[in-house]
Amino acid sequence: MKWVRLKALMRKEVLEIIRDPSSIAIAFVLPVFLLLIFGYGVSLDARRIAIAEVVDHPTQLTASFLAELERSPWFRPRRYLSRAEAEQAIMRGDVDAMLWLRSDFTRLTLSSGAAPIQLAVNGVNANQARIIENYINGTWLLWLQQEATGQGVHLAAPVVADVRVWFNPALRSRDYLIPGLIAIIMTLIGALLTALVVAREWERGTMEGIMVTPVSKVEILLGKLVPYFVMGMGGVTLSTLMAVFLFGVPLRGSLLLLLGTTALFLLTALGMGLVISVLTRNQFVAAMVAIVTTFLPAFILSGFLFDIRSMPPIIRVLTHIVAARYYVTILQSLFLAGDVWPVILPNSLGMAILCTFFLSIALLLFRKRLD
Structure with missing residues (x-):
């Protein structure tokens, strides 16, 4: 792998992003829109x-x-x-x-x-x-x-409850849901950003031109991964700022730890998108597959809305292959409780395993051939 070739591929991808603003909309506009819709629309509180x-x-x-x-x-x-x-x-x-x-x-x-x-x-x-x-x-x-x-009457209660609520004393469901929403939204955004990349090259007929160059498949995948990773981190940063300053969710954990675990999760989501983009050569099909295989499992099986412990045993086992499960737990811990290492370390390890798996599968499946 040569840095000159990799730099050229990344510059090409950046120019593609600038010429096609749909990627910018996916990275920055879509998270804001979804966070506003879900943040104000989804609530477990019963009022009025x-x-x-x-x-x-x-x-x-x-x-x-x-x-x-x-x-x-x-x-x-x-x-x-x-x-x-x-x-x-x-x-x-x-x-x-x-x-x-x-x-x-x-x-x-x-x-x-x-x-x-x-x-x-x-x-x-x-x-x-x-x-x-x-x-x-x-x-x-x-x-x-x-x-x-x-009336001056003593009311003797058999039991007096002295309630102490940890981590979310206001009992606002929004404080619990918004961190999970960030994970769900970034699962969709990360997968969509890269799922359309290789499929777009096939549709536009530019993939043949790339294949005749001396660049390796590692350089091709990295050249497409790095720009979208930067965009995805920008989308997560924007979502975190909205969570703290717009929705008033407390951030009690380390900001550096949040950025580190977010980078790991985003690499996992981008890896899933790369696998989809390698297997499909049509942008519409790639987008549909990304929604079905990433967003829906993350929404249902991540513990965002439904408690994993209440699910049947076989479903609980399936949740371990959903990257959002680990990221949702980490975000809820960092936002509401702080740097709880017994929670963060095992979930980070789970994300690291999935990240390695998806990036390796994308590398193995990608071929510099037309068939």
């Missing part, structure tokens, strides 16, 4: 939950409890005259839950601490149903304690 209120016998105490619900940022209460109307509202999907305060609510509230309240929740979305149940229980206990204190 529509809940039906039914009160059999309105009193000052029922009004106080319902006022507590209305002040909460989690609920959007709607008043109904009867339980039957509220149940129909749940059936229609107008509300997600029904809270029924029966006629003896006031009499039993502070006397026994077990007021007759019925909560019916739409369980179609099981995750949201559990969240609604927990929110109502928390609001009820808080209001009950406030009322007891205001």
